[in-house]
Amino acid sequence: MSNATTYRICPRSGLQFEARAEKLILANAVAAVVFLMIGGILAIGVVLTRWPAVHWLEASTFYQVLTAHGLDMLIYWIIFFEIAVLYFCSSTLLRCRIATPRIAWFAFALMVIGAVVNNIAVYQGASSVMMTSYVPMMAAPSFYLGLILFAVGALIGCFVFLGTLVIARRERTYQGSVPLVTFGAIVACIIAVFTIVSGAIILIPTYLQSVGVVEHVDPLIYRMIWWAFGHSSQQINVAAHISIWYLVAAVVFGARPMSERVSRGAFLLYILFLQLASAHHLLADPGVSTEWKVVNTSYFMYFAVLASMIHGLTVPGAMEVAQRQKGYTKGLFEWLRKAPWGNPVFSGVFISIVGFGFLGGISGVMMGTEQLNMIIHNTIYVPGHFHATVVVGTTLSFMALTYYLIPVLFKREMIAPKLAKWQPYLFGLSMYFFCLVMMGAGTLGVSRRHWDMAFNGAAMAYEWPGAAYMMMGLVGIGGVAAIVGGAIYIYITVGSLLWGKRLESGAQSRKVTPIPPTAPAAAVQSYGSMGFVAPGTFVLAMVFLIAFVLYYFINWKYLSTLWGLS
Amino acid sequence: MSAILPPAERLWWKHPIDRVEGTWIALSFVWCMVMFLMMVLWHVYGEQNLSTETYKTAPDVFIDKTQAMVDQYTVRTETDLEIPVVAPPAGSDVYLIARLWSFWPILELEKDKTYRLHLTSLDYNHGFSLQPSNINIQVVPGYEHVLTVTPNQSGEFSIVCNEYCGLGHHMMVSRLYVR
Numbered sequence: 001m002s003n004a005t006t007y008r009i010c011p012r013s014g015l016q017f018e019a020r021a022e023k024l025i026l027a028n029a030v031a032a033v034v035f036l037m038i039g040g041i042l043a044i045g046v047v048l049t050r051w052p053a054v055h056w057l058e059a060s061t062f063y064q065v066l067t068a069h070g071l072d073m074l075i076y077w078i079i080f081f082e083i084a085v086l087y088f089c090s091s092t093l094l095r096c097r098i099a100t101p102r103i104a105w106f107a108f109a110l111m112v113i114g115a116v117v118n119n120i121a122v123y124q125g126a127s128s129v130m131m132t133s134y135v136p137m138m139a140a141p142s143f144y145l146g147l148i149l150f151a152v153g154a155l156i157g158c159f160v161f162l163g164t165l166v167i168a169r170r171e172r173t174y175q176g177s178v179p180l181v182t183f184g185a186i187v188a189c190i191i192a193v194f195t196i197v198s199g200a201i202i203l204i205p206t207y208l209q210s211v212g213v214v215e216h217v218d219p220l221i222y223r224m225i226w227w228a229f230g231h232s233s234q235q236i237n238v239a240a241h242i243s244i245w246y247l248v249a250a251v252v253f254g255a256r257p258m259s260e261r262v263s264r265g266a267f268l269l270y271i272l273f274l275q276l277a278s279a280h281h282l283l284a285d286p287g288v289s290t291e292w293k294v295v296n297t298s299y300f301m302y303f304a305v306l307a308s309m310i311h312g313l314t315v316p317g318a319m320e321v322a323q324r325q326k327g328y329t330k331g332l333f334e335w336l337r338k339a340p341w342g343n344p345v346f347s348g349v350f351i352s353i354v355g356f357g358f359l360g361g362i363s364g365v366m367m368g369t370e371q372l373n374m375i376i377h378n379t380i381y382v383p384g385h386f387h388a389t390v391v392v393g394t395t396l397s398f399m400a401l402t403y404y405l406i407p408v409l410f411k412r413e414m415i416a417p418k419l420a421k422w423q424p425y426l427f428g429l430s431m432y433f434f435c436l437v438m439m440g441a442g443t444l445g446v447s448r449r450h451w452d453m454a455f456n457g458a459a460m461a462y463e464w465p466g467a468a469y470m471m472m473g474l475v476g477i478g479g480v481a482a483i484v485g486g487a488i489y490i491y492i493t494v495g496s497l498l499w500g501k502r503l504e505s506g507a508q509s510r511k512v513t514p515i516p517p518t519a520p521a522a523a524v525q526s527y528g529s530m531g532f533v534a535p536g537t538f539v540l541a542m543v544f545l546i547a548f549v550l551y552y553f554i555n556w557k558y559l560s561t562l563w564g565l566s
Numbered sequence: 567m568s569a570i571l572p573p574a575e576r577l578w579w580k581h582p583i584d585r586v587e588g589t590w591i592a593l594s595f596v597w598c599m600v601m602f603l604m605m606v607l608w609h610v611y612g613e614q615n616l617s618t619e620t621y622k623t624a625p626d627v628f629i630d631k632t633q634a635m636v637d638q639y640t641v642r643t644e645t646d647l648e649i650p651v652v653a654p655p656a657g658s659d660v661y662l663i664a665r666l667w668s669f670w671p672i673l674e675l676e677k678d679k680t681y682r683l684h685l686t687s688l689d690y691n692h693g694f695s696l697q698p699s700n701i702n703i704q705v706v707p708g709y710e711h712v713l714t715v716t717p718n719q720s721g722e723f724s725i726v727c728n729e730y731c732g733l734g735h736h737m738m739v740s741r742l743y744v745r
Binding site: 060063093130134136137174175178179180219220223246247250251254255256257258259260261262263265283284287288289294298301302303305306309310313318365369370374375377378443444445448449450451452457458460461462464465517518532533535541548549552556560561563565 | 575584595597613615645689702715730
């Protein structure tokens, strides 16, 4: 295969796109949005059934819809989008051609086939086993086969990304180290490889059990290895969406990382420690020792939490430094007040950062504490937490990035810009509310993955407190608002792609224009106050820390009132 | 210059750290260590630590042990299904079976007395969710989990299955009495 490809430099962003990479990014992003749309339609069924006053679907339909919702959102929407992000962070940011485009298309085809086969298995009705498909509850063989095909495709995509990095290095399209955003994408890719291999280790025997070749997959071992896949795949998201936060800080504000060493060091902590999180799901399980639980659940003494707390400071900190350099230096927060709140690329990311930290982060550490886990295990607190991390954190970041990519990558003018301006607020804030009331209901004990909190038909039904019913009603209202917000995103994205005004694509060239060497930046220490370059961000970080400490100890207080257990 | 361009200095691990970041990293690190120590200290001073005592088991073995307890200590039966209510003596081994879609039998314990509660599932994964106390434990088939429990309140409690176990999941709810 020759290098018969072309490059264009986007006149709006200055980014250089290679023709073949561009098509692959586009295809993966479009597939992602299609699955987001399917998952969003399924969300209507989930939300309107768990809203006690509505209680819409039959039990069998509800569990089927919930299974498909989990898979389409947590796996297909996010991983398709991540593959697009990986190709973007390698080929586009490093200005090189993509490695083995045909194999990349093959990977894409495998992923599409896998996702479709798996979805069909769920809609046929014999695979309502939830996303986690805990053995010995068995789904149809095609359920596992679809997942495995998808995983193999995604794994190939990861290697195409790594190959592209090699090409960029060999063809000297950049000098020195890769950009921070690409560095974050590499971290996401390394975690993805580990994750997908874990998935294969457990899903292949389970598939073989479903067709009768293997007799028995141990339920506890299944839970441990499945979660090395299930939880780690959320860690890919963390690495990916934090990379996007840095990217958006760079393109919206021209922000540079406050310290490359700190930001990259924090990413390295993810590689070393994020993988241990499988333990979060086994804290209430038999069979694993206390020492194993304590060390693993805390990512070996909370080093991955430390990394996230660092990014939580350095991303807004970098924005603050850039804003102060532009002259927004009054007081602690002028930089934030004068931020482009009407630009959905920025507002989406900012709402994502705050929600991911305050709602997803704090709740995640609380429930990941060995003993505290007993008060929330398998309650609806858990989906409350992970909607704050995955929806507010990852999905909202991906939405914000899409708004940036519509003119740059799609070469279309965004339709309905006024609507786009409001979309992150509607979607993000209704998700905040949704997560909060879910966690409230979970604190009262309400179960997750449960069709009927009234226990219709049970001989010894339990009567939940009235507050729990009220919270679940509010979950319904918040959920519907969020679904409307999601629908607006899909309307804007698909609409812009189909009938947005075409924009100039920029001159085509046969040759790569390499990235020029970066000039050393001026010292940032000349801005800010109290010797702090980003005092406003520091104050916000302290607010976060205080909220964290208070909430953490409130839950210990709650735990101390329970029955004695030893 | 920015996060989407290569850093100007080749050796990024030699970049200086400014005071904001340095202070925040130090504070965060201290907090992380506090949280880690809390889990360890609670094992020493706290009274709510989940036991890890576990044995492999098989359905027939566990059913036999449970039946023996039921034969010896049943005080009455409840509901149309005549589910036995069992009141074993303080300090003894008590057994609870989780299966599609019920818990069996109903336990009656004494306040401030300690019991060794054996949990297992005969089929799929189930959940042991004690309400309104809100203690939640995973029940895994093939494994016998032995918890040492000391109820600190008397009254009627409910045990809700909170691990999805199929179509009758929402009907899997039972009682537990503390005298």
